[in-house]
Amino acid sequence: MNIIRMLDLTQDLYHNCPNLPNFDPPKFEYQFIGPRDGWKMERITLTTHTGTHMDAPSHMEEFRTDLDEYSVDRFQGACVYVPLAGRKGQREPITPDDIEPYLDRMNENSIVLLYTGWGEKRAWTKEWVYGSPYLHPDAARLIAAKRVKGIGIDHPSLGGTVDENEETHRIVLGAGIWIAEALQLDFPELASGDWHVMALPMKIRESSGAPARVVAMQYGGGGA
Numbered sequence: 162m163n164i165i166r167m168l169d170l171t172q173d174l175y176h177n178c179p180n181l182p183n184f185d186p187p188k189f190e191y192q193f194i195g196p197r198d199g200w201k202m203e204r205i206t207l208t209t210h211t212g213t214h215m216d217a218p219s220h221m222e223e224f225r226t227d228l229d230e231y232s233v234d235r236f237q238g239a240c241v242y243v244p245l246a247g248r249k250g251q252r253e254p255i256t257p258d259d260i261e262p263y264l265d266r267m268n269e270n271s272i273v274l275l276y277t278g279w280g281e282k283r284a285w286t287k288e289w290v291y292g293s294p295y296l297h298p299d300a301a302r303l304i305a306a307k308r309v310k311g312i313g314i315d316h317p318s319l320g321g322t323v324d325e326n327e328e329t330h331r332i333v334l335g336a337g338i339w340i341a342e343a344l345q346l347d348f349p350e351l352a353s354g355d356w357h358v359m360a361l362p363m364k365i366r367e368s369s370g371a372p373a374r375v376v377a378m379q380y381g382g383g384g385a
Contacts, residue, residue, distance in 0.1 A: 252294070301328075
């Protein structure tokens with residue numbers, strides 16, 4: 162099988178790019194500048210939960226699995242794309258009713274992508290920071306029961322900035338499911354055909370999370 166198409170689901174990382182307000186924004190500083198030094202090199206200061214990133218269970222105090230402890234095959238799987246943009250308003254929960262039509266496609270080889278439309282709103286605004294739809298704990302339980310590999314969303318927090326955020330994370334991470342946050346999911350083509358997702362975090366020892374490059378791939382016939 163050959164890869165016939167790839168989509169980059171990763172948001173750009175840059176100096177002072179939007180982030181949740183309880184984290185400092187990333188800093189990019191030039192250490193060498195090409196015309197002056199003959200080399201170009203940057204120094205980056207950021208948290209491991211900045212930009213498009215992944216959460217490990219150890220992101221929650223009571224869980225111990227770090228991101229680097231997952232075998233690399235856990236970071237790829239069949240895409241289950243849940244399009245919710247335009248159907249969910251600000252701070253509105255993603256409920257079991259929203260998830261149930263997709264449950265029969267979820268299994269131990271699945272990666273669930275929740276598209277809310279908030280990736281396109283990415284900016285230093287109250288709407289982007291505080292207004293996103295979020296995965297309600299009851300819906301998180303439904304997905305966790307399917308033992309999927311991972312869950313992704315196009316906002317920096319799967320549980321938004323509401324009180325249920327901690328419970329949603331605890332349900333998902335407590336089930337050993339990694340989370341990918343701050344994705345870009347404005348790709349209607351993901352709703353049809355068979356897509357495969359690969360989410361590769363930086364390999365950081367004993368990390369509760371890490372910046373990641375996340376892509377979707379579609380395969381076609383022919384070749385080995």
